[in-house]
Amino acid sequence: LVGPAAVWMLAFLGLPLLSILVFSVFRLEGTMMVPALDFRHYQEILAGATNWRILTWSLIVMATVAIADVLLALPIAFFIARMVRNEAVQMAILALFIIPFWTNYLVRVTTWIPMFGRNGVINGLLMSLGIIEEPLDILLFSPFSMLLALVVLNIVGCVAPMAFFLRRIPENLLEAARDLGARPIQVFWNVQLPLMVPGMVTGAFFTIVATLSEFSTAQIIGGDKAPMLAGTIRSQILYFQWPQASALSVVLLLVIVLVVSLLFRYQNIAKYL
Amino acid sequence: MFRIPWLKILFGLVTLWFLAMLYFPFAIMAILSFQGPSGSVTFPLREPSLIWWHELIRPGASPVTRDVGQFITNYWSGLAVSLVMAITTSLVATTLAFLAVQGFRRGFRGQTAVFYLFVMGIAAPGIVVSLGMGQILFFLEIDRNWYTSALVLHIMYALPFCFIFVLVLFRRFDHRLEEAAMTLGADPITTFFKVTLPVMTPALRGSLLFGFTLSFDEYERTAMVIGSQLTLPIQLFNTITIRVTPLVYALGMVITTLSFTLFGLYIYSLARTMWRRKFSVVL
Numbered sequence: 001l002v003g004p005a006a007v008w009m010l011a012f013l014g015l016p017l018l019s020i021l022v023f024s025v026f027r028l029e030g031t032m033m034v035p036a037l038d039f040r041h042y043q044e045i046l047a048g049a050t051n052w053r054i055l056t057w058s059l060i061v062m063a064t065v066a067i068a069d070v071l072l073a074l075p076i077a078f079f080i081a082r083m084v085r086n087e088a089v090q091m092a093i094l095a096l097f098i099i100p101f102w103t104n105y106l107v108r109v110t111t112w113i114p115m116f117g118r119n120g121v122i123n124g125l126l127m128s129l130g131i132i133e134e135p136l137d138i139l140l141f142s143p144f145s146m147l148l149a150l151v152v153l154n155i156v157g158c159v160a161p162m163a164f165f166l167r168r169i170p171e172n173l174l175e176a177a178r179d180l181g182a183r184p185i186q187v188f189w190n191v192q193l194p195l196m197v198p199g200m201v202t203g204a205f206f207t208i209v210a211t212l213s214e215f216s217t218a219q220i221i222g223g224d225k226a227p228m229l230a231g232t233i234r235s236q237i238l239y240f241q242w243p244q245a246s247a248l249s250v251v252l253l254l255v256i257v258l259v260v261s262l263l264f265r266y267q268n269i270a271k272y273l
Numbered sequence: 274m275f276r277i278p279w280l281k282i283l284f285g286l287v288t289l290w291f292l293a294m295l296y297f298p299f300a301i302m303a304i305l306s307f308q309g310p311s312g313s314v315t316f317p318l319r320e321p322s323l324i325w326w327h328e329l330i331r332p333g334a335s336p337v338t339r340d341v342g343q344f345i346t347n348y349w350s351g352l353a354v355s356l357v358m359a360i361t362t363s364l365v366a367t368t369l370a371f372l373a374v375q376g377f378r379r380g381f382r383g384q385t386a387v388f389y390l391f392v393m394g395i396a397a398p399g400i401v402v403s404l405g406m407g408q409i410l411f412f413l414e415i416d417r418n419w420y421t422s423a424l425v426l427h428i429m430y431a432l433p434f435c436f437i438f439v440l441v442l443f444r445r446f447d448h449r450l451e452e453a454a455m456t457l458g459a460d461p462i463t464t465f466f467k468v469t470l471p472v473m474t475p476a477l478r479g480s481l482l483f484g485f486t487l488s489f490d491e492y493e494r495t496a497m498v499i500g501s502q503l504t505l506p507i508q509l510f511n512t513i514t515i516r517v518t519p520l521v522y523a524l525g526m527v528i529t530t531l532s533f534t535l536f537g538l539y540i541y542s543l544a545r546t547m548w549r550r551k552f553s554v555v556l
Contacts, residue, residue: 002376002387005369005432009390012429013397016405023408076291079284088544093288095540100295103532104490106509107525111298113517114305121301152294205396213398213493220513230400237404237497246408249401256396 017253023246041247051232055251058212058228062259065150066207070200072151073158077199080159081166094163101156109217112149116141116221141223149221154210158203165199166192201267205260212256229255299529306522325519329527348524351505355489358504362427363484369428370435370480374443375465391433399493402426407497417500426498427488434487435480442476475546482539486532 027038045051076097084090100108115121123135138144169192177187215231227235229252236245306325329348377384403426409415410422417423450472454464470477492506499507505528512521 001379002373002381005373005436006387006390008369008425008429008432009387009394012406012425013390013394013402015409016402017397019405019408019412020401023405072287072291075284075287079281079288083281083284091544091547093292096292097295099533099536100299102486102536103529104506104509104525106490106492106506106513107302107528108298110513110517110521110525111302114301115298152291155291155295209396213400215400216492216510230398233398233404234400237400237407242404242408245404249398249404252398253401256398260392260396 020246020249020253023243026243026246028241028243041244042250044244045247045251051248054227054229054232055255057226058230059255061147061150061228062208062211064147065154065211066204068147068151069155069158069207070162070203073155073162073203076155076159077162077166077196081163090163090167094160097156097159105153106216108153109149109220112145112217112221115149116145141221143222143226146217146222149217150211150214153217154207157206157210158200161202161206162196162199165196165202169195197267198269201263202269205263205269208259208263209256212252212259302522302525306519306526308519308522325523328520329523348505348508351503351508354502355505358424358427359485359489361424362431362488363481365428366431366435366484367439367477367480369432370439371477373436374439377440378443378448391436394429394433399430399491400496402429403494403497406494410498417498418502422498422500423495423504426494427491428484430491430494431484431487434483438483439473439476439480442473442479446473475543478539478542482535485535489532490528 026035027040080090080093084093117123117140118135120135120140123132126132127135174187174191177191182190212228213230215228215234218226218228218231229248233245233248233252236242236248308325373387377388406422406426407417410417415422446469450468451464454468455461459467490506491504492510495504495507496510503511509521509524509528512518
């Protein structure tokens, strides 16, 4: 019964990834790809300072967005799962968080365009409130603006799983802790937080995967100043540098596999499914 | 924890603030889609008009926007392709996901490996998958079409999400219902269609919705394998990278309204099921 699905995944996920591996050692002669066993693209990646900068920046963006989202989702998940008493209201708030996720990601990125820039909504609001005199430079189409947009765009991936796991903690467990004399902060730190770790790991997984494959926000909001790995791969594809793009894709895949397996080693979310 | 009143207020405010951050951009986009002919993609709103909506509905009809006319595409063909793809993806991915979940419920050897294959489907960057597929097609000289090369990737992408969603909901399914049906003489297939599936309609509808939405909004995986008939997200991305006009906002509003309506219908059906059965299906 699993057969059709597994075969489908192997054929249309496994084969493309295999082709990435194969093409990454091909040679590019003019515009022709020649089958070869040539590791020069990897050497170029390892040698070039640009690529290291791109890799570091990708990892910084990934970590910043993931940590920010998990931390910001914490109070939200608590509010939804533990402070709102009515189940229908809980569902409604959660639905409000999930709804924006259901529209086109590109449209969501586009909605952030009027926010930034010298005449952007955020600068305009801050100036009319008298908080700032001049438009803030970091709110132009900058890496900072991109980070801000990414954090908001990905928050739902953290809120939903964290609220899910928080809600599963039985009430009498918390009561037991309180009866045994735990202060609220101890209940949180010693009981609720550990039981919430799977939710946080799931959230971090979604955020990490999303930011590492992300290039449209960097291009549209980030002003294309600091490309990340996926964006670099995309421009190489556009310039028909497929073997180079393949080699860089292998690097990106390795990064993702490494980060995800570290996450899963820390907390295997598979056993909760 | 929740006995501290000010903490509840504080957390409530954080929640509210984030909801505002999520919806505020959409509101701005909606307003700016009514920008006048000389208006730009940001404030101020100059001579509000319906000109961009008109341009979206009847491409090339309004003379005022001729200066940006060369960038205007007919989005209706893209919408049609996207809708057909999304419906097909949703049906195929849901069928495969339900089959796979039945297998997982029984357990089999290599279960973990297949599970990680699904995880990889979610984790692999779209642009990488698309490049890989594009290279295979290029090398084997296979034609790219939305109904072949692009469609199989859409299904591959939607399948893991549908699978995990259905799997999670099946954890709440009472398997004794199936046993009762079998004891009363129903064969496995009858049991599945007469007992399992009716109880699991929220999972079925949710999976269909997941498949539809993921395919309808897919850009990265489609980019290298689509051929000549473009999907709506590709048209949208092509337009955005050349020049953003308020037309894009109008188009964004159409897509957003469509997606939100579908999701709203699902939530409504879910709420009704919950109301009837007096239990939470999701949380």
